[in-house]
Amino acid sequence: MLHGTTQKRGWGFWAQLAFTLLVCGFLILPALLSMLAGVTVNFFQGLSSGLTLKWVFQVFELYSDTLLLTLGVALGCLGVTLLIGVPAAYVLTVRQSWLTRLIEEVVTLPVAIPGLAIALALLLTYGGFGEFRRSWGFILVGHVLYTLPFMLRAVMAVLASIDIRTLEEGAASLGAGFWTRFFTVVLPNARSGILAGSLMVVTLSIGEFNLTWMLHTPLTKTLPVGLADSYASMRLEVGSAFTLVFFVMIVPLLVAMQTLSRLERRARSARPLADDRAQAPAVKATAVETVR
Amino acid sequence: MTFAETPRTPVQLRACAKTFADGTRALEPLDLEIAGGETLVFLGPSGCGKTTTLRLVAGLEAPDPGGRVLFDGQDVTPLPIEKREVGMVFQSYALFPNMDVAGNVGYGLRVRRVAEAERAHRVAEVLEMMAIGDLAHRRVDQLSGGQRQRVALARALAVRPRVLLLDEPLTALDAALRERLRVEIDALLRRLGITAIYVTHDQSEAMALGDRIVVMRQGQVAQVGPPREIYFRPANRFVAEFIGTMNLLRGSRRGGRLQLAGGELALTAPGAPGEDLPDAVETEYLFRPEAVEVISPEDASLSGRVASALFLGDRTRLVIEGVTDRPVIAEAAGRREFADGDRVGLALDPRDLLRLPG
Numbered sequence: 001m002l003h004g005t006t007q008k009r010g011w012g013f014w015a016q017l018a019f020t021l022l023v024c025g026f027l028i029l030p031a032l033l034s035m036l037a038g039v040t041v042n043f044f045q046g047l048s049s050g051l052t053l054k055w056v057f058q059v060f061e062l063y064s065d066t067l068l069l070t071l072g073v074a075l076g077c078l079g080v081t082l083l084i085g086v087p088a089a090y091v092l093t094v095r096q097s098w099l100t101r102l103i104e105e106v107v108t109l110p111v112a113i114p115g116l117a118i119a120l121a122l123l124l125t126y127g128g129f130g131e132f133r134r135s136w137g138f139i140l141v142g143h144v145l146y147t148l149p150f151m152l153r154a155v156m157a158v159l160a161s162i163d164i165r166t167l168e169e170g171a172a173s174l175g176a177g178f179w180t181r182f183f184t185v186v187l188p189n190a191r192s193g194i195l196a197g198s199l200m201v202v203t204l205s206i207g208e209f210n211l212t213w214m215l216h217t218p219l220t221k222t223l224p225v226g227l228a229d230s231y232a233s234m235r236l237e238v239g240s241a242f243t244l245v246f247f248v249m250i251v252p253l254l255v256a257m258q259t260l261s262r263l264e265r266r267a268r269s270a271r272p273l274a275d276d277r278a279q280a281p282a283v284k285a286t287a288v289e290t291v292r
Numbered sequence: 293m294t295f296a297e298t299p300r301t302p303v304q305l306r307a308c309a310k311t312f313a314d315g316t317r318a319l320e321p322l323d324l325e326i327a328g329g330e331t332l333v334f335l336g337p338s339g340c341g342k343t344t345t346l347r348l349v350a351g352l353e354a355p356d357p358g359g360r361v362l363f364d365g366q367d368v369t370p371l372p373i374e375k376r377e378v379g380m381v382f383q384s385y386a387l388f389p390n391m392d393v394a395g396n397v398g399y400g401l402r403v404r405r406v407a408e409a410e411r412a413h414r415v416a417e418v419l420e421m422m423a424i425g426d427l428a429h430r431r432v433d434q435l436s437g438g439q440r441q442r443v444a445l446a447r448a449l450a451v452r453p454r455v456l457l458l459d460e461p462l463t464a465l466d467a468a469l470r471e472r473l474r475v476e477i478d479a480l481l482r483r484l485g486i487t488a489i490y491v492t493h494d495q496s497e498a499m500a501l502g503d504r505i506v507v508m509r510q511g512q513v514a515q516v517g518p519p520r521e522i523y524f525r526p527a528n529r530f531v532a533e534f535i536g537t538m539n540l541l542r543g544s545r546r547g548g549r550l551q552l553a554g555g556e557l558a559l560t561a562p563g564a565p566g567e568d569l570p571d572a573v574e575t576e577y578l579f580r581p582e583a584v585e586v587i588s589p590e591d592a593s594l595s596g597r598v599a600s601a602l603f604l605g606d607r608t609r610l611v612i613e614g615v616t617d618r619p620v621i622a623e624a625a626g627r628r629e630f631a632d633g634d635r636v637g638l639a640l641d642p643r644d645l646l647r648l649p650g
């Protein structure tokens with residue numbers, strides 16, 4: 001089969017390949033150029049001016065606090081969404097009523113509402129609490145609001161797909177109390193969803209701009225806000241070096257997310273095996289057919 | 293497993309009714325005594341409340357106020373399922389995907405903090421008993437349906453439950469495997485002597501496994517009794533028609549004989565002390581297809597016409613019209629061939645005729 005297609009590849013195939021590569025190139029080129037600019041001595045003179053890590057170091061010098069804050073907020077956000085999201089996803093899956101459906105909808109709202117609007121609402125409501133307003137906790141709250149639905153959805157999807165209620169009843173019939181069930185049956189079986197949700201939350205939190213831009217103070221800037229800041233006020237090479245740093249941070253997360261969802265799909269497609277003994281005669285019969 | 297240790301826990305249900313939050317009345321007040329070591333089968337059409345009753349015994353549902361569940365005389369109504377020490381086998385098996393076979397079977401022992409060595413020993417013992425010793429380290433999703441079923445049973449038995457509860461454990465399997473596992477479960481239950489409650493909507497499963505059968509209908513008990521009694525002495529029309537095939541004869545009774553469209557039938561065997569039944573314009577009798585003997589129409593007082601004949605190998609299933617207002621199903625043994633339209637005579641032992649109250 002495979003050999004056949006190799007031989008029969010006509011001009012249509014090559015035309016499609018060329019077009020695809022062209023589109024990819026068009027999309028990737030700006031990113032590559034931008035990152036390249038970050039390690040060029042002088043972008044306006046071009047690559048001939050030589051390569052350097054100077055700008056990257058300068059970014060670390062100027063914005064290391066931004067980097068730390070971003071990671072801090074992302075991890076804090078992960079912690080909070082795990083703590084709230086996982087139990088909430090469990091409750092929403094197990095106890096289905098109009099109330100839980102309503103809660104689910106409300107919690108999902110921030111995905112659809114522009115980050116700016118959420119930020120404004122937060123400012124209007126809590127902007128008066130000076131200490132809180134100035135702390136990175138304020139940004140954390142915004143990020144939690146924004147990322148929680150993703151954690152919730154990821155965990156709920158897994159819990160729904162494994163019929164967690166019956167699994168729990170099985171565990172209970174064997175003598176397991178609520179907490180034992182939660183830690184030995186619910187959490188381990190929700191693991192893939194929790195992992196997927198976690199990667200999603202961290203990635204979203206690191207890249208979040210809209211909300212954060214509204215909520216930040218000069219002392220609480222996250223990476224994307226710093227990025228905007230450097231584009232506006234620094235030389236082009238520094239801004240580009242910043243882009244490079246951002247890429248280096250975010251790409252591994254994206255790859256991890258892809259890998260995970262692929263593994264997940266493979267696990268999901270596993271079906272119960274046919275019964276060996278019941279199947280055996282049928283298998284033999286076909287074998288005989290083939291020999292003949 | 294040391295069979296001597298198997299508890300033979302009698303179970304009692306006292307006025308157990310169940311009304312769900314949405315107002316569904318799934319079970320009318322039920323009183324039931326299940327003897328220690330007995331296998332009781334709940335049988336009935338879909339939605340009649342079998343699962344609900346089982347879940348009441350398990351402790352997964354609470355009965356309506358006033359209802360009580362007793363194990364060995366002890367009131368367990370307020371106890372949740374994890375304190376009732378029951379073993380439960382679910383229709384979907386509910387095996388834990390995050391553990392291998394040994395992990396699943398040992399789960400109940402782990403929860404009870406049985407020491408590692410003892411646990412491994414008991415798990416191996418139960419796996420051996422279920423003939424799945426070689427699967428101990430398989431992942432659950434690498435098992436076939438029949439193997440999953442065995443693991444589910446092994447898991448429920450490993451904790452030496454007081455009562456074993458099975459909710460349609462074989463429904464998800466194909467017919468041949470179902471038959472084989474049914475025989476195995478039967479042998480296992482007899483050997484263990486454990487009190488078992490088995491839910492099914494398959495009557496042959498119920499007949500084969502049950503010491504007694506509870507036939508249910510719309511949340512009510514239609515009849516309780518041993519399989520033979522349920523089959524041969526159905527208490528009412530519902531049981532008669534739900535279990536196996538029943539023929540209905542409708543006609544008038546005169547002088548101890550039933551007058552039908554296709555002739556007449558003696559209601560008492562010659563010489564037997566017959567009940568003195570009053571004449572009636574309209575009355576109904578029931579009989580099973582295997583009770584009737586297909587003979588030549590000249591020798592019979594009752595006859596009809598073959599509407600269809602289905603050759604089943606060991607016998608031929610006939611649909612006969614013209615006997616009464618409904619077609620009658622009869623089974624003829626032997627080599628005789630039937631063509632549509634043939635006239636046949638029917639002979640029936642009056643003892644096989646069933647008259648239902650009401």
Ligand SMILES: Nc1ncnc2c1ncn2[C@@H]1O[C@H](COP(=O)(O)OP(=O)(O)OP(=O)(O)O)[C@@H](O)[C@H]1O
Nearest residue numbers: 312314316318337338339340341342343344345493
């Ligand atoms: N949680 C519930 N809430 C409301 N109604 C319920 C609930 N569980 C069951 N019912 C209803 O109670 C009745 C009995 O249900 P049950 O599951 O006991 O039937 P069953 O005899 O086991 O049927 P099946 O053979 O289909 O499993 C049905 O009408 C069902 O719709």
Ligand SMILES: [Mg+2]
Nearest residue numbers: 342343344459
């Ligand atoms: Mg059921």
